[in-house]
Amino acid sequence: MSKQHYHASTYRAQSSVGYLIKRAHSMMLDVLEQVFAEQGFTYIQYVILAGLRDGIAVNPTDICRQFRHDSGALTRVIDQLEERGLLERVRRDRDRRKVELQLTEPGRAKVESLIPLVVEKLNLALVDFSSEEVQEFLRLLLKLNARMESTLDAKPGTGDAKAATGTEN
Amino acid sequence: MSKQHYHASTYRAQSSVGYLIKRAHSMMLDVLEQVFAEQGFTYIQYVILAGLRDGIAVNPTDICRQFRHDSGALTRVIDQLEERGLLERVRRDRDRRKVELQLTEPGRAKVESLIPLVVEKLNLALVDFSSEEVQEFLRLLLKLNARMESTLDAKPGTGDAKAATGTEN
DNA sequence: GGATAATAGCTGCCAAAGCAGTAACTGTAT
DNA sequence: ATACAGTTACTGCTTTGGCAGCTATTATCC
Numbered sequence: 490m491s492k493q494h495y496h497a498s499t500y501r502a503q504s505s506v507g508y509l510i511k512r513a514h515s516m517m518l519d520v521l522e523q524v525f526a527e528q529g530f531t532y533i534q535y536v537i538l539a540g541l542r543d544g545i546a547v548n549p550t551d552i553c554r555q556f557r558h559d560s561g562a563l564t565r566v567i568d569q570l571e572e573r574g575l576l577e578r579v580r581r582d583r584d585r586r587k588v589e590l591q592l593t594e595p596g597r598a599k600v601e602s603l604i605p606l607v608v609e610k611l612n613l614a615l616v617d618f619s620s621e622e623v624q625e626f627l628r629l630l631l632k633l634n635a636r637m638e639s640t641l642d643a644k645p646g647t648g649d650a651k652a653a654t655g656t657e658n
Numbered sequence: 659m660s661k662q663h664y665h666a667s668t669y670r671a672q673s674s675v676g677y678l679i680k681r682a683h684s685m686m687l688d689v690l691e692q693v694f695a696e697q698g699f700t701y702i703q704y705v706i707l708a709g710l711r712d713g714i715a716v717n718p719t720d721i722c723r724q725f726r727h728d729s730g731a732l733t734r735v736i737d738q739l740e741e742r743g744l745l746e747r748v749r750r751d752r753d754r755r756k757v758e759l760q761l762t763e764p765g766r767a768k769v770e771s772l773i774p775l776v777v778e779k780l781n782l783a784l785v786d787f788s789s790e791e792v793q794e795f796l797r798l799l800l801k802l803n804a805r806m807e808s809t810l811d812a813k814p815g816t817g818d819a820k821a822a823t824g825t826e827n
Numbered sequence: 828g829g830a831t832a833a834t835a836g837c838t839g840c841c842a843a844a845g846c847a848g849t850a851a852c853t854g855t856a857t
Numbered sequence: 858a859t860a861c862a863g864t865t866a867c868t869g870c871t872t873t874g875g876c877a878g879c880t881a882t883t884a885t886c887c
Contacts, residue, residue, distance in 0.1 A: 494784050494792050497774040502712045506792070507686050507780055509799040511705075514683040515726035516806040517676050533873095536680075543671045550835060557684035562874050564837055586835040586882045605666040611676055614806050615663050622798060623663050623675070629787075629795045630678040637685040637783050702843095719865060731844050733867055755852045755865040 524606050538600045541592050693775050707769045
């Protein structure tokens with residue numbers, strides 16, 4: 490049986506990892522959205538560009554899954570970025586349904602110019618942390634995410650466990 | 659001097675606390691929204707009710723700040739919850755601008771019935787964690803949040819140090 | 828090989844979040 | 858007392874996200 494870290498009878502949001510993560514996420518957004526706004530970007534626009542830069546997600550579908558964004562809404566954001574000449578849609582011959590997004594040179598340059606601003610804010614948030622604490626923090630976050638990823642993959646539908654065989658490109 | 663945990667030249671999203679927290683938050687949402695939907699609630703509705711239950715935020719303004727929700731949008735969510743008889747708006751005499759939100763008995767009962775479902779999902783996500791790891795995780799999250807909270811409070815405005823006093827009059 | 832299902836991306840519609848402006852109330856300074 | 862600025866909650870308008878449906882392409886099954 491799984492460890493019972495929380496119990497319904499004693500649960501309080503203040504010490505819930507869910508609440509604390511939500512709050513951390515909220516405040517990160519507060520800080521970064523302001524930074525991006527000054528550079529003429531929205532948060533989701535940066536997320537897409539940075540995701541491309543670091544190879545996290547190159548197809549619209551990947552981006553939807555990785556960043557939990559709606560497919561329809563994403564199409565329109567990609568339209569904006571393409572109109573601004575920051576990325577291009579490329580059709581691959583091996584699977585002509587898929588669109589591969591590629592940073593243009595201006596696009597890459599723009600992302601690179603945003604990175605130091607993000608790094609600055611991250612370091613500011615972690616100013617009280619030792620190197621060991623940051624490493625441990627990353628390890629625990631990765632562990633949590635790996636677990637949730639596998640449980641979400643296991644039951645993509647409304648509860649029935651369907652076999653999720655590897656279907657990568 | 660602040661520690662430089664990240665450097666622009668080597669930064670990759672994959673090992674960024676920002677990205678990992680965003681991802682953790684996303685997946686938590688995936689899991690919990692489904693749970694709440696089955697009970698006839700949205701995520702934000704639960705958040706408000708749970709915030710009231712645990713005394714995190716009792717005024718609309720508090721809720722906006724705590725959960726980073728828009729003031730106008732919040733008014734309408736509170737309307738829904740009030741119409742369903744789950745909470746009440748109470749005007750206090752000491753400051754008649756403020757509205758104090760109070761759970762009704764049905765409201766309290768409903769939140770309490772949701773708690774075990776949340777606890778179950780949290781425990782599932784933390785199934786690989788030892789008690790020590792959970793404690794350390796909570797400590798680090800609290801530390802991060804405390805820091806970000808203070809920096810956000812310090813500069814509530816746009817961050818520009820100089821006011822535009824030069825050109826006028 | 829042809830019918831069927833599954834996947835990827837896009838479009839239209841609707842609900843919700845974000846933004847700006849307003850009214851009621853409070854605190855402060857003159 | 859009065860004027861002024863700051864808070865708090867709310868209301869209209871705009872933008873965005875979420876959902877369902879659609880087309881094109883690929884995979885699967887007989």
